Every structure is written in structure tokens, then in C-alpha cells.
Amino acid sequence: MSTEVQERQVQRLGVFERNDDLRDAEHEQVVFCRDRRTGLRAIIALHDTTLGPGLGGTRFFPYQQESDALTDVLRLSEGMTHKAAVAGMPLGGAKAVIIGDPATTRTEELLEAYGRFVESLAGRYYTAADVGTTTDDLDVIGRTSRYVVGRSVGAGGSGDSxxxxxxxxxxxxxxxxxxxxxxxxxxxxxxxxxxxxxxxxxxxxxxxxxxxxxxxxxxxxxxxxxxxxxxxxxxxxxxxxxxxxxxxxxxxxxxxxxxxxxxxxxxxxxxxxxxxxxxxxxxxxxxxxxxxxxxxxxxxxxxxxxxxxxxxxxxxxxxxxxxxxxxxxxxxxxxxxxxxxxxxxxxxxxxxxxxxxxxxxxxxxxxxx
Missing domain, CATH: 3.40.50.720 (NAD(P)-binding Rossmann-like Domain)
Known part of the structure; x- marks a missing residue:
């Protein structure tokens, strides 16, 4: 098969067919977020909202490749669907990852930019803390989004979970x-x-x-x-x-x-x-x-x-x-x-x-x- 034919076939593929993880996933929505000014690169995955809005923490981690981050967020969000269902909570399954080393790339401006992406989902996704994020981070994200849980008690949340x-x-x-x-x-x-x-x-x-x-x-x-x-x-x-x-x-x-x-x-x-x-x-x-x-x-x-x-x-x-x-x-x-x-x-x-x-x-x- 010529290179030209292969390229035409790739061009005809949809977004989900271009990635093995997305092709096999059963997720309702996957959102890729980028803010050039702050350097934010994040992925939000909504797996299943049958029982209610998706809720899951935001993991801040230095993934070697974007594909690693995608694999992680898809697996973690599916796990949140199971967790909410088995716990009897009126919530769906979701998760998010921010790509980067929090020790060197975390800034308030980056977290605020991320909060704006969470806000744009209008309550379909509520975020919380996970590996690499803290209650203080959630307070910052909460400046630009209403859909944040686990903030400090002073900021109206229930504190560290x-x-x-x-x-x-x-x-x-x-x-x-x-x-x-x-x-x-x-x-x-x-x-x-x-x-x-x-x-x-x-x-x-x-x-x-x-x-x-x-x-x-x-x-x-x-x-x-x-x-x-x-x-x-x-x-x-x-x-x-x-x-x-x-x-x-x-x-x-x-x-x-x-x-x-x-x-x-x-x-x-x-x-x-x-x-x-x-x-x-x-x-x-x-x-x-x-x-x-x-x-x-x-x-x-x-x-x-x-x-x-x-x-x-x-x-x-x-x-x-x-x-x-x-x-x-x-x-x-x-x-x-x-x-x-x-x-x-x-x-x-x-x-x-x-x-x-x-x-x-x-x-x-x-x-x-």
C-alpha cells in the first residue's frame, strides 16, 4: 500500500478511531484542555453520568507522553463510575489529569486556567484532589469554577479527604x-x-x-x-x-x-x-x-x-x-x-x-x- 493511500485512510478516520484507547473506551465525553499562556495541558474524562454528575479528582503528574496521560485518565474515570455506584452515591464517574511536574509547573495562573475548563462543563464534572493536587490547589481552582469539592473549610469545603x-x-x-x-x-x-x-x-x-x-x-x-x-x-x-x-x-x-x-x-x-x-x-x-x-x-x-x-x-x-x-x-x-x-x-x-x-x-x- 502506498504512503499516499495510507495517509488518505488516516485522514478519513474519526477522532476515536485514531487512538486505541479512545476507540475501545465507553466514555461519554473526553475533553482536551490547553492554555498556551500558562502552559496548561489537561484531559478531563467523563465515563458515565447515569447516576448523576461526574465527580473525580484531578491528578497532576509528569507523564512522559500524552498517550500515557490519556490511558490513565480513561482508566481512572471508569473506576470512579464503579466507585460511586458501589458506594451508593448519586454521582457519575469522571477524572482529570494535568500533564506536568507539580513541583516545577504548578502556578496559580495555571490552576485558574484549568478551573475555567471545569466551569465550561457547566456541572457535568465536579473536580476534587488527587495525586499531585492539594486542598490549597482546589481553593485556587475554585476561584474560576463553582464545580469544585474538597476545598478547605475556610473556602466552604469539607477539607482534606x-x-x-x-x-x-x-x-x-x-x-x-x-x-x-x-x-x-x-x-x-x-x-x-x-x-x-x-x-x-x-x-x-x-x-x-x-x-x-x-x-x-x-x-x-x-x-x-x-x-x-x-x-x-x-x-x-x-x-x-x-x-x-x-x-x-x-x-x-x-x-x-x-x-x-x-x-x-x-x-x-x-x-x-x-x-x-x-x-x-x-x-x-x-x-x-x-x-x-x-x-x-x-x-x-x-x-x-x-x-x-x-x-x-x-x-x-x-x-x-x-x-x-x-x-x-x-x-x-x-x-x-x-x-x-x-x-x-x-x-x-x-x-x-x-x-x-x-x-x-x-x-x-x-x-x-
Whole structure:
């Protein structure tokens, strides 16, 4: 085939057909944002708004290529659809990424420019914090957009959602541990927490309060500073995956659960805050074969979404905490369903999500008749 013919074929392709990720995606809307003056390059992905407006954090990350950013935002936004549905929130799934190193490229002008893009979606997308963005950043974005949750209390938000995310993970982890070992739960169990940032450090404190023996790994030397004096009770290692564990809690970046991990992992329970923990879906089956209880990430880490999403309904802090703690009930439902239907926990969670989305769509059809 001549080069000229190939070029004509490429020209006839639509936007979605030119990119494998977009061609295979089921997203409603993908918005590419660029502001030349500030250097902003961002992508906002709306996956599914069946249950309500899309809500998801903005990740600020130095992606090597734009295609890497696109792959990430598409995966993360789909995960938010699942997270909102399984948590029973009246929200859809969405996510955004800003391409760049926040340590060197973050400016108030860039964040304000990004806020204008969020505002242009007129409430179809609400943004929040994620890796690389903070409550202070949200306050700046909020200058140019009304559709921001998780801002500081002084700016009218509910503040940092790290503790709520950790509480949801702890509730899920405790539920899985109780099903595995009985009422003692995590007491005297060796729990490896991978990553002790704004979520992991809160989880460590909760585990210590519950009597767990905690071991952590994090490449940052000052990672345990947020725990303060209690850090003396925590064992530090280069990699928790190399340790003998009862529970593995991945709280850093995703894809730590690989075929090799599934084969060598000593833990009986896996439950953490990291998104997209499976390298691929087949790993869930490998974990099931070894009788390792894996709590799907979007089930366990829904606490932050519950907190910031509840700003839209003006829920009180006590009501938010009660709903976050109910992540334990959802975890038990999915773990029991996986056993009863002889499927992986990934498939069990998927069926719960599909059921809620289908019910909402059917309700919409009935109202339209």
C-alpha cells in the first residue's frame, strides 16, 4: 500500500478511531484542555453520568507522553463510575489529569486556567484532589469554577479527604479480616502498608489503634513524619511485598498486584487505597485460586468520594462518617457474593455496579414513558 493511500485512510478516520484507547473506551465525553499562556495541558474524562454528575479528582503528574496521560485518565474515570455506584452515591464517574511536574509547573495562573475548563462543563464534572493536587490547589481552582469539592473549610469545603479515604479502607480491611480470622480482626496481625502519604499515614494510625503490628515501605525518607511519636511503633522496610504478612495494604500507585505478586504474596487479605491495583483482571483469578481475599480498590477507597460528594447534599460530618463506615457492609456483601457465585471479587463487585446502573437506567426509561 502506498504512503499516499495510507495517509488518505488516516485522514478519513474519526477522532476515536485514531487512538486505541479512545476507540475501545465507553466514555461519554473526553475533553482536551490547553492554555498556551500558562502552559496548561489537561484531559478531563467523563465515563458515565447515569447516576448523576461526574465527580473525580484531578491528578497532576509528569507523564512522559500524552498517550500515557490519556490511558490513565480513561482508566481512572471508569473506576470512579464503579466507585460511586458501589458506594451508593448519586454521582457519575469522571477524572482529570494535568500533564506536568507539580513541583516545577504548578502556578496559580495555571490552576485558574484549568478551573475555567471545569466551569465550561457547566456541572457535568465536579473536580476534587488527587495525586499531585492539594486542598490549597482546589481553593485556587475554585476561584474560576463553582464545580469544585474538597476545598478547605475556610473556602466552604469539607477539607482534606485523606482521613475519610483511610477510614473507608480500614473499615473494608477490618471486614475482610473478620471474615478470614474471626472477631479478632486485625488484632496482632502483621499488616504491610505500602505508601504512607496523606491516606496511608491515617491508615497506619487506625491499624495501630486496632492492635495490628504495622510494617511500612515508602521511598521518601520523611514519609512517617505525619504519624509523629507513634512512628516508633512502626517497622520500616524497603519493600513490604518481600515481608511475611497477614494483610497487604497497597496505598501508593497502582498495578502492584501482578501474576508474580499473586504467586508469592504471603498475605491472606489484600485491601488498600491505591487505584487500579491489578496489573490486569486475570490477577483477580490468581488471587482467588490462592484463597487470598482481595477487596477491589474502588470498594475500599470510596471514603474520600463519599466525603467530598456529600458536600453536594450538605451532609453533616457525623452523617459522612457513618456512611464511610458502611464501606464495611459493602465489602461483606461483595466477599459473600464472590463465594456464593464462585467468582472473583472483581467480578462480584462488577455485578453489583452493573445492577445499580441498570436499575437507574430502567428508572429513567420508566420516567420518560
Amino acid at each position: 485523606g482521613r475519610s479515604t483511610a477510614l473507608g479502607v480500614f473499615s473494608a480491611l477490618t471486614a475482610a479480616a473478620t471474615l478470614t480470622w474471626g472477631e479478632s480482626g486485625v488484632a496482632d496481625r502483621r499488616v504491610g502498608v505500602e505508601g504512607v502519604g496523606k491516606v496511608g499515614r491515617h491508615l497506619v494510625e487506625m491499624l495501630l489503634d486496632a492492635g495490628a503490628r504495622v510494617v511500612v515501605s515508602d521511598p521518601r525518607p520523611d514519609a512517617l513524619d505525619g504519624i509523629g511519636a507513634r512512628s516508633a511503633a512502626v517497622e520500616r522496610v524497603s519493600s513490604v511485598l518481600d515481608e511475611s504478612l497477614d494483610v497487604y495494604a497497597p496505598c501508593a500507585l497502582g498495578a502492584s498486584l501482578t501474576p508474580r505478586t499473586a504467586e508469592t504474596l504471603s498475605a491472606r487479605v489484600v485491601c488498600g487505597a491505591a487505584n487500579n491495583q491489578l496489573l490486569h483482571r486475570g490477577v483477580a483469578e490468581l488471587l482467588r485460586q490462592r484463597r487470598i481475599q482481595w477487596v477491589p480498590d474502588y470498594v475500599a477507597n470510596a471514603g474520600g468520594l463519599i466525603q467530598v460528594g456529600s458536600e453536594l447534599t450538605a451532609a453533616t460530618p457525623a452523617e459522612v462518617e457513618a456512611k464511610v463506615r458502611r464501606v464495611a457492609d459493602t465489602t461483606r456483601e461483595i466477599l459473600h457474593l464472590a463465594v456464593d457465585q464462585d467468582v472473583t471479587t472483581w467480578e462480584a463487585a462488577r455485578r453489583v455496579v452493573a445492577g445499580r446502573l441498570d436499575a437507574a437506567r430502567e428508572s429513567d426509561r420508566q420516567e420518560q414513558r
